[in-house]
Amino acid sequence: MIHKWLNKGKVTNILIPLISVFLGIIVGAIIMLFIGQNPFVGYSALLSGVFGDVYYFGEMLRMMTPLILAGLAVAFAFRTGLFNIGVEGQLIVGWLASVAVGILVDAPAIIHLPLAILAGALAGALWGFIPGFLKARFYVHEVIVTIMMNYVALYVSNYLIRTYLLAPGERTERISSSASLASPFLQSIxxxxxxxxxxFIAIFACLILWFILWKTTLGFELRAVGYNKHASQYAGMNVNRNVILAMVISGGFAGLAGAMEGLGTYGYMSILAGFTGVGFNGIAVALLGANTSIGVFLAAALFGGLTVGAPNMQSQAGIPPELVSIVIALIIFFVASSYLIRLVINRLQKEGK
Known part of the structure; x- marks a missing residue:
């Protein structure tokens, strides 16, 4: 019975991330023992740092928001046969565009807020259009272009802030209240x-990704082109259009992640000394989440919880917070090495016959 259960491909795909997380935690515990710390105390402090105080739980949900959207951006590209390494840059331009609209436009909230959110999504989509067009028209690999465009986004955004939007403190002015996603109610509870x-926008975006990919003709075409572009072209699909569209939609999700930071968490945008890291973490979130909406949500919860709980490990257990980064890296390593886990599962299957 167990071996028949293991034979199911979907169950195996669920097991791999779970086993990867388990192995990452176990290796993290071994490292704690190696440095003379008690792993039970360390992980208890980590959990206490997330669930022991409602403030930190709220911060975990807040941190999940851009991670979910960045993970969706990467997952959507993966599902369509593309590797979008430019989520970080798309997030940055989305952040800047949403804040710019939040500052410069004067309109009632019912217009201003949707307009600012849309500006962030469109900016990210535009940043995704460029590598998509180059891929479709000139066969330039999207990984190279998106990596380079991360730096372009960073330095162009800093230039625009310094030149047109600079306020005291090396940042922009605060956005108008009519463009803010801040919630006094959520903050109070x-x-x-x-x-x-x-x-809640991030949760809705999870549903949007699922609906587009699995419930629409467009999603079927995008996935088909990702699986085999030659067969798709033979079937009459417009391969170049779908490649561009996939990168545009992926960039739109990433731009939304930036808008959540600009309109929700901060209410402004600072001159960035370096990358935020959220876009790159989105790659790990997508990998751990197996490029599914529910998987991305759960992976973002895990990464958000680990990040928020890390300082508590240091204050309560004396364990360096960098250990959490090691655990995250180990989880990503085991996910990337999933063929080893599959090998073990296949061996169990053979022994059961």
């Missing part, structure tokens, strides 16, 4: 954390 309405 989480002991005044920075949780905002963007969390």
């Amino acid at each position: 989480t002991d005044f954390s920075r949780l905002h309405y963007g969390f």
